[in-house]
Amino acid sequence: MIREIVTRPVTAPQLAEELSFLVHHLRGLGYESCFAAFGGAWAIDYYSDGTTGDGAVPIDTLPGEVFRAAAAGWGGLGANDLFISIPPLPLQFRFCNDSDLHLAFEPPCDLADFFRRRWEALGYGPAESEGGDPRMLGWVPRPD
Secondary structure, three states: EEEEEEOOHHHHHHHHHHHHHHHHHHHHOOEEEEEEEEEEEEHHHHOOOOOOOOOOEEEHHHHHHHHHHHHOOOOOOOOEEEEEEEOOEEEEEEEOOOOOOOEEEEEEEOOHHHHHHHHOOOOOOOOEEEEOOHHHHHOOOOOO
16 A cells, blocks of 8 residues: 655745755665656756666765756756655655655655654645555555
8 A cells, every 4th residue: 555645835945955854864874875767847858868767876966966957947846846766665755846745655664754754843734645556656565
């Protein structure tokens, strides 16, 4: 069963701060790489060389890549989707084109609980619901 946490819309600086926090937090947990994919309009320019965004990237380089793509005029946080997953964890973060944050996960998930509490404390109004297609997350759910 896939669950999803979605916040209310937040500002572009809040999205940038959350991306930086996510990278710092994951590094603190020992994760060195992630899978990141640009969606929407900025994907057209970002992947113009034929790449697909389905490879692992060093997690420390992610904010720089996001801000480089924005500076090039290809898109930006809150205007276009950015998908981040951390194999082998059964979850995916989405910095959404609607200026909100999504976290799809398979329970139980301590990291999802941590971010739900964080987003509540920040006043982002997270709401949790059931739903989501695990194929979209790039991982296969654990067997029941």
